[in-house]
Amino acid sequence: MIRKFGNAAAGAAVFGSVALLPSYPVAQEAEGIFQTPQRPSLNFYGTTGLIDMPSAQMMPDGQVAVGVSNFGGTTRTTLTFQATPRIQASFRYSGIKDANFSAFDTYRDRSFDVRFLLNRESRYLPALTLGLQDFAGTGIYAGEFIAATKAFSNARIPGTVTTTVGLGWGRLGSSGSIGTPFGEDRPAFVAGDSGGELSIDQWFRGNAAPFAGVEWQINDKWGLKAEYSSDAYTLETANGSFDRKSRFNFGAEYQVSDGVRLGGYYLYGSEIGLNVQVQLNPNRPAAPLRIPAPQPYFIRPSRREDPQSYSTDWVKSEAEASVLVRDAIMPLLAAEGLTLIETRTTASTTEVRFSNERYGSTSIAVGRVARIMARLLPDSVETFRIVPVVNNLAQSAIVMRRSDLEALEFSPDVVDASLAVTGFDSASPVLRGSARNEEVFPSLNWSIGPYLSQSLFDPNEPIRIDAGVQLSLAYAPAPGWKVAGRLQHRLTGNIADNARPSTSALPAVRTNARLYADNSDTSIRELYASRQWKAAPDIYTRVSAGYLERMFGGVSAEMLWKPVASRLALGVEANYVKQRSFDTYLGFQDYTIATGHASAYYEFNNGFTGQLDVGRYLAGDVGATVSLEREFDNGWRVGGFFTLTDVSSEDFGEGSFDKGISMTIPLNWFLGKPTPQSGSRTIRPIQRDGGARLSVPGRLYEQVRSGHREELVGNWSGVWE
Amino acid sequence: MINVVSRLFAAVVLCALLVGCSISSDSKATESLPAQIVTAGQGLIAARRAPPPQTVVATRALLAKITEPVLQINPEAAGGSDFLRRAVSRRDSSTGRVEVWNSSVLAQVFLRNGVVVGTRGVGGDIIAADANMTILALRLRADRSGQRVYTISDGDATSTEYVFRCTVRSLGQENIIVAEQLFATTHMQENCIGGPSGDATIRNDYWVQPSNDVVRRSRQWVGPTTGYFELILLRD
Numbered sequence: 001m002i003r004k005f006g007n008a009a010a011g012a013a014v015f016g017s018v019a020l021l022p023s024y025p026v027a028q029e030a031e032g033i034f035q036t037p038q039r040p041s042l043n044f045y046g047t048t049g050l051i052d053m054p055s056a057q058m059m060p061d062g063q064v065a066v067g068v069s070n071f072g073g074t075t076r077t078t079l080t081f082q083a084t085p086r087i088q089a090s091f092r093y094s095g096i097k098d099a100n101f102s103a104f105d106t107y108r109d110r111s112f113d114v115r116f117l118l119n120r121e122s123r124y125l126p127a128l129t130l131g132l133q134d135f136a137g138t139g140i141y142a143g144e145f146i147a148a149t150k151a152f153s154n155a156r157i158p159g160t161v162t163t164t165v166g167l168g169w170g171r172l173g174s175s176g177s178i179g180t181p182f183g184e185d186r187p188a189f190v191a192g193d194s195g196g197e198l199s200i201d202q203w204f205r206g207n208a209a210p211f212a213g214v215e216w217q218i219n220d221k222w223g224l225k226a227e228y229s230s231d232a233y234t235l236e237t238a239n240g241s242f243d244r245k246s247r248f249n250f251g252a253e254y255q256v257s258d259g260v261r262l263g264g265y266y267l268y269g270s271e272i273g274l275n276v277q278v279q280l281n282p283n284r285p286a287a288p289l290r291i292p293a294p295q296p297y298f299i300r301p302s303r304r305e306d307p308q309s310y311s312t313d314w315v316k317s318e319a320e321a322s323v324l325v326r327d328a329i330m331p332l333l334a335a336e337g338l339t340l341i342e343t344r345t346t347a348s349t350t351e352v353r354f355s356n357e358r359y360g361s362t363s364i365a366v367g368r369v370a371r372i373m374a375r376l377l378p379d380s381v382e383t384f385r386i387v388p389v390v391n392n393l394a395q396s397a398i399v400m401r402r403s404d405l406e407a408l409e410f411s412p413d414v415v416d417a418s419l420a421v422t423g424f425d426s427a428s429p430v431l432r433g434s435a436r437n438e439e440v441f442p443s444l445n446w447s448i449g450p451y452l453s454q455s456l457f458d459p460n461e462p463i464r465i466d467a468g469v470q471l472s473l474a475y476a477p478a479p480g481w482k483v484a485g486r487l488q489h490r491l492t493g494n495i496a497d498n499a500r501p502s503t504s505a506l507p508a509v510r511t512n513a514r515l516y517a518d519n520s521d522t523s524i525r526e527l528y529a530s531r532q533w534k535a536a537p538d539i540y541t542r543v544s545a546g547y548l549e550r551m552f553g554g555v556s557a558e559m560l561w562k563p564v565a566s567r568l569a570l571g572v573e574a575n576y577v578k579q580r581s582f583d584t585y586l587g588f589q590d591y592t593i594a595t596g597h598a599s600a601y602y603e604f605n606n607g608f609t610g611q612l613d614v615g616r617y618l619a620g621d622v623g624a625t626v627s628l629e630r631e632f633d634n635g636w637r638v639g640g641f642f643t644l645t646d647v648s649s650e651d652f653g654e655g656s657f658d659k660g661i662s663m664t665i666p667l668n669w670f671l672g673k674p675t676p677q678s679g680s681r682t683i684r685p686i687q688r689d690g691g692a693r694l695s696v697p698g699r700l701y702e703q704v705r706s707g708h709r710e711e712l713v714g715n716w717s718g719v720w721e
Numbered sequence: 722m723i724n725v726v727s728r729l730f731a732a733v734v735l736c737a738l739l740v741g742c743s744i745s746s747d748s749k750a751t752e753s754l755p756a757q758i759v760t761a762g763q764g765l766i767a768a769r770r771a772p773p774p775q776t777v778v779a780t781r782a783l784l785a786k787i788t789e790p791v792l793q794i795n796p797e798a799a800g801g802s803d804f805l806r807r808a809v810s811r812r813d814s815s816t817g818r819v820e821v822w823n824s825s826v827l828a829q830v831f832l833r834n835g836v837v838v839g840t841r842g843v844g845g846d847i848i849a850a851d852a853n854m855t856i857l858a859l860r861l862r863a864d865r866s867g868q869r870v871y872t873i874s875d876g877d878a879t880s881t882e883y884v885f886r887c888t889v890r891s892l893g894q895e896n897i898i899v900a901e902q903l904f905a906t907t908h909m910q911e912n913c914i915g916g917p918s919g920d921a922t923i924r925n926d927y928w929v930q931p932s933n934d935v936v937r938r939s940r941q942w943v944g945p946t947t948g949y950f951e952l953i954l955l956r957d
Contacts, residue, residue, distance in 0.1 A: 283879075284875075285876040287876070288844040288845040288875075288876025289878070291842065292827035292828075292842050293823070293827050295808075296808055296829075360878070361877070363878055407814060409813075410813055410815065410819045410849070411815065411849065412815065412838070412850060412851030413851075414848065415848060633878070634877035635877075668877070669877065714879065715877075715878035717880035718878030721848070721874060721878065
């Protein structure tokens with residue numbers, strides 16, 4: 001009864017086709033009928049603005065911008081994220097050359113900005129924005145502003161003219177002051193201050209000064225800018241970095257491509273400046289995903305027309321029928337890049353458990369499995385239970401009725417209609433009486449390839465890089481068991497050249513990175529055994545032991561509660577670890593610590609995910625980490641985190657407390673072909689010993705979540721791709 | 722400083738050497754990540770530089786060799802031609818008869834009485850579309866207007882619904898030649914306005930045979946990424 005397929009795959013073209021559909025999809029729209037959304041230009045601080053001054057404009061929601069600017073001995077590199085339509089956040093790394101006010105040749109600093117849109121631009125009213133610049137750093141760029149921006153277009157002048165007026169404080173109120181409306185007590189900038197804390201006491205204090213400017217976007221390519229600056233550049237001019245002869249700045253900008261804009265400027269009556277602005281939107285993939293079309297499935301005859309086809313005679317025993325289904329479905333899944341793990345069938349219901357090695361979104365894999373089942377299974381099977389499995393963790397059971405699939409395949413509202421009739425259930429920890437794919441275990445995966453590691457923000461050498469060869473091994477003897485290791489051999493690099501010794505008042509759990517890099521070229525990055533399983537339908541468990549990360553080894557246990565349709569998840573993790581020796585072979589040092597956290601995870605309505613971890617950190621400090629990430633349906637993530645513990649800011653050292661930003665980009669966003677891989681990076685302005693968490697491989701939450709309701713719903717049209 | 726530069730240079734050379742030579746037990750991932758990106762980039766550049774492939778004009782001699790239904794598609798932006806075979810033809814609960822045509826490159830076009838209601842494997846695909854108003858207008862060869870909704874893939878696993886207001890008009894009788902054969906048709910034109918900001922326009926043209934309501938030839942919009950396809954029904 002199980003259907004056999006001959007040459008059902010798309011055959012060769014009838015007369016040898018000459019060409020096909022685009023072999024490399026181009027992100028640009030073929031006809032340009034959907035215009036690019038409004039894309040305001042950036043200023044020298046890498047945020048929306050004029051030349052050196054800010055404007056009240058916001059970027060399109062979700063936009064990510066990188067700006068690199070240089071003038072008068074100052075270079076600023078800024079990453080800006082439009083977190084919501086009304087909130088813009090930036091992280092900046094800047095350098096001022098020949099800075100005699102600091103201990104280093106080049107004064108380097110990191111700063112965070114945030115802006116709030118108070119009023120959207122409307123027909124008569126301008127956009128109104130409140131901004132805090134360098135609000136938590138050492139304060140070299142500390143300044144606050146309120147700005148209003150209005151765009152005008154007129155039939156007599158080509159393009160758009162945008163005018164901005166604003167009032168600035170701090171650095172933005174240092175030239176042409178009109179007084180101190182909110183008090184005078186603003187402390188001066190002190191180089192070498194540890195920074196990090198919110199400088200609430202100085203916001204909007206001291207001198208206030210107006211600034212203004214105009215931008216004329218002549219056509220799609222060219223724009224002109226002019227502004228009146230309220231920044232006196234007191235520090236830089238005293239330092240001799242440049243001569244400030246004028247308050248006026250002028251510039252011209254050219255839009256090279258959809259995402260890249262270049263500008264040249266004449267600033268402060270004496271300096272030439274350059275600005276490179278790059279903008280991209282996570283919602284607009286660089287290359288649209290193209291995956292082979294699925295085979296259409298057959299529609300069963302109606303039961304009245306052909307009752308015989310609904311016969312259940314093919315199920316002599318469930319065990320036998322399950323083996324039959326397993327053998328038939330395995331190659332079809334494999335052709336889609338999916339691996340059958342096990343299946344169990346009755347005459348009316350079939351459950352398929354599979355793992356996905358090809359698609360970035362689980363929804364695409366679920367759609368492929370559903371189609372294969374609809375093509376393959378005997379007509380009497382009406383209910384499909386599709387269970388994505390990640391490393392022995394059955395994520396969820398997606399329940400579909402076959403008659404719904406048949407009815408909806410070409411329906412105009414297939415995406416919403418099919419979601420409405422799909423059920424999301426918990427998957428049982430073990431599928432009893434199933435026919436298992438015997439080829440899955442044991443499995444050995446290995447790879448040898450290059451690696452690159454970076455060390456950022458050393459004041460003497462902002463980017464340090466090591467490169468070499470890496471061997472990774474993972475052996476899975478049975479479901480849920482894993483023995484894995486990673487060996488690196490450095491061929492070249494300069495991370496170990498960092499001469500700064502650890503000066504920490506805490507146990508040096510992270511600040512000895514240089515010693516780890518310096519001590520040997522060959523290192524065992526990880527070597528551990530782990531087992532993970534489901535203890536109950538909604539409870540996931542993991543135990544790991546070995547050399548868990550580069551600096552620590554020991555034992556780790558974790559338990560997570562995450563119902564399939566719940567936005568909330570709760571977890572606990574306990575670890576007992578010992579510091580590894582600097583040569584990163586098998587030895588240990590004396591320092592041991594019991595560390596662990598209780599965690600709460602929540603998926604908010606608007607794509608934001610929050611995480612709160614409370615517990616004891618590696619240096620023995622007790623506190624909590626708060627993380628907030630915006631997660632796009634296609635897998636892009638941009639977020640930030642901070643940790644507050646019982647360590648005083650003096651003991652913590654530079655930065656006062658641990659904080660950072662994180663970014664994840666799915667690889668298929670660039671490539672346009674399916675791959676589950678993604679690139680991830682966490683950037684800390686500075687890594688100290690306080691608030692440091694153990695980095696255990698294989699934490700449960702991210703493994704489990706990709707197959708849960710919230711993630712699947714966001715990508716539901718992937719089922720029909 | 723020189724030391725740093727030379728070391729950086731060495732690092733770059735090393736990376737260049739290492740790119741693409743990653744090996745692993747998993748045959749599917751033999752290409753390392755940087756290599757994949759480089760390959761994709763090279764393909765993109767080659768595709769942009771290459772002259773657009775030629776469109777094939779089907780002849781009667783060629784047509785004589787085929788015995789099964791064939792749909793020729795000429796993508797306007799990408800150039801070239803492909804010949805698709807019919808995989809499915811059936812009625813469902815919506816208006817008209819739905820057909821799935823398979824291309825030679827694992828792509829598909831869904832037609833409902835000759836009107837495009839979906840694509841797969843093309844990139845930026847139409848996941849679903851309604852065509853009731855258009856089908857009715859083509860069948861009656863009469864002017865009609867109404868709303869059309871396209872659900873179009875954003876190029877990842879998400880999609881966006883685009884709503885257009887459309888008007889179909891008859892432009893009168895036209896004789897067209899397909900594979901050296903003359904067909905008497907009615908030229909129907911559909912003009913739509915809508916999309917993300919409400920001002921995008923699309924235009925579909927259909928040449929319908931009055932004798933049997935078959936859309937013999939058409940030029941239809943298949944989404945913002947791909948642009949327009951010319952569809953010629955060589956044999957039905």
